Every structure is written in C-alpha cells, then in structure tokens.
Amino acid sequence: MLHYKIYQNKSKGNKAYGKWFARATVNQTIDLEQLAEHMANHNTPYSKGAIFGVLTDMVNCIRELVLEGNAVKIPNLAIFSAGITTRAAEAADEFSPSKNIKSVHLRARSTGDLTRAVLTAAAKVTRADTYDPSANAIEDETGTETETPTDPDGKSVNP
Numbered sequence: 001m002l003h004y005k006i007y008q009n010k011s012k013g014n015k016a017y018g019k020w021f022a023r024a025t026v027n028q029t030i031d032l033e034q035l036a037e038h039m040a041n042h043n044t045p046y047s048k049g050a051i052f053g054v055l056t057d058m059v060n061c062i063r064e065l066v067l068e069g070n071a072v073k074i075p076n077l078a079i080f081s082a083g084i085t086t087r088a089a090e091a092a093d094e095f096s097p098s099k100n101i102k103s104v105h106l107r108a109r110s111t112g113d114l115t116r117a118v119l120t121a122a123a124k125v126t127r128a129d130t131y132d133p134s135a136n137a138i139e140d141e142t143g144t145e146t147e148t149p150t151d152p153d154g155k156s157v158n159p
Helices: 032-040 048-067 116-122
Strands: 002-008 020-024 072-074 078-086 101-110 125-127
Touching: 032 048, 048 072, 048 078
Parallel strands: 002 125
Antiparallel strands: 002 020, 072 078, 078 101
C-alpha cells in the first residue's frame, strides 16, 4: 500500500500557487542487506549471504559500467545510465569540462513491469498524516532549503 500526504504549493509567482497536491511518502528505506534477507525468505535455495554478495557485486558492476558510458538494463526494473548537469558556454570553443560540467548523476528509467502505466494500474493508495514540507526540503545551489512542488503526474511545477 502506498501512502501519500497532501501539501499546498506556497511558491509565490508559481502558476500552481495555492493549489493542493499529493506526494508519496516512504515508510522505510531498505538497505542491500535487508533486501538480501527479504529475497532469501522467498523460497529460494540461496542464503542471505550468497544473495547479498551477488547484489553487492551487481551494484559495483553497474557503477563501473555506467561510469564507462554504458547503459545497464535490468528487465522489469530500470535502465541505468549517467547524466550530466552543465553550465552554459557562450560558444562551443569556450566549453570546457572542468568549467562547464557541474556534476554527474545516475539516471534510472523504469522498464517492463515498473513503467508508470503498469505501476499506476497496480497501485493502491491511502492518505497518510498531514504533509510536513520541511521533511521534503531540498537544498538549492545557493544552499537555501526549498520545496519542489509537483503536479499530479509528479512533474515539477516550478517555473
């Protein structure tokens, strides 16, 4: 069961200012060891330790392959690849990686049984407690904490 909390967009000047939206909440974060234990409890002949070792190696290999510029597809989960955030250069010959590439990040696109349409059809949702925007605050480039409001499709509504 997915839980959501509602919140009001309080970003003045935003086209969605004053409107109400829902945001999914997270019950808990499951680490790799807990995932291995969960998997071991699903009628498998493999131990938690064996599964944990394979998953740890998988994570390391995905990181290595992504940093080599490859996309890694795990069917019915996601396609993992690297993305970059850059600063603009006035001209092509003025672009330099050290000056214009701000960061590298991991991208994950859902595939198969985890696509938006499949998840939407399968999800059961219920409302959780009142939304606390400070719990979902993010830090912008200036170090200021801000909330990132989203529309009902989960897309950012910031201008």
